[in-house]
Amino acid sequence: MTTRDRVFRVVKLIPRGKVLGYGDVGQLLSPALSGLLVGRALATAPPEVPWWRVVGRTGELLVAKRDPQLAVEQRLRLENEGVTLEEDRVDMNAHRIDPFTLED
DNA sequence: AACTTGACGTGAC
DNA sequence: AGTCACGCCAAGT
Incomplete structure (x- = not known):
């Protein structure tokens, strides 16, 4: 592993x-x-792996620094599943989930 | 096989 | 409100 x-x-x-x-x-x-x-x-x-559901702590699409193209794709995929973005930032308050709820 | 480089985040100046 | 240092360690070169 x-x-x-x-x-x-x-x-x-x-x-x-x-x-x-x-x-x-x-x-x-x-x-x-x-x-x-x-x-x-x-x-x-x-x-x-839904990599596009991982963003910076403030909701910023950090991948943009490395690959702006990829950031565009990320934004599209997110919006496509109902995640709202404000100026290239995910609205964390509304969409960030508590990590605790993920533990299997 | 050594060396560098990060899709980060936090804390210290 | 900028920088800087640093932990972390897999991949790329």
Whole structure:
């Protein structure tokens, strides 16, 4: 079981229309991972992993720094499942879920 | 096999 | 309200 797989396991639990922060995902794992590594893992995410439901703590689409194209895709996918964005930011207050509710 | 680089976040200046 | 340092460690080079 690699770190990537553990990240994927958590991300797959995020329900449609909800989001988590990179740090949140890392925090759910034990031992906890830094958000940086979560992002690193997501960079190689397979199709079945809803990577677009992971954003920065403030709702920012941080991927834009690396790949603006990918950020556009993320935004479209999010809006497509009902997540509202304000100026390239997810409305965290409305869509961020409590990490606790994800534990299997 | 060594070295660098991050889809991050927090705390200290 | 900017920077900076730093933990974290898998991947890319």
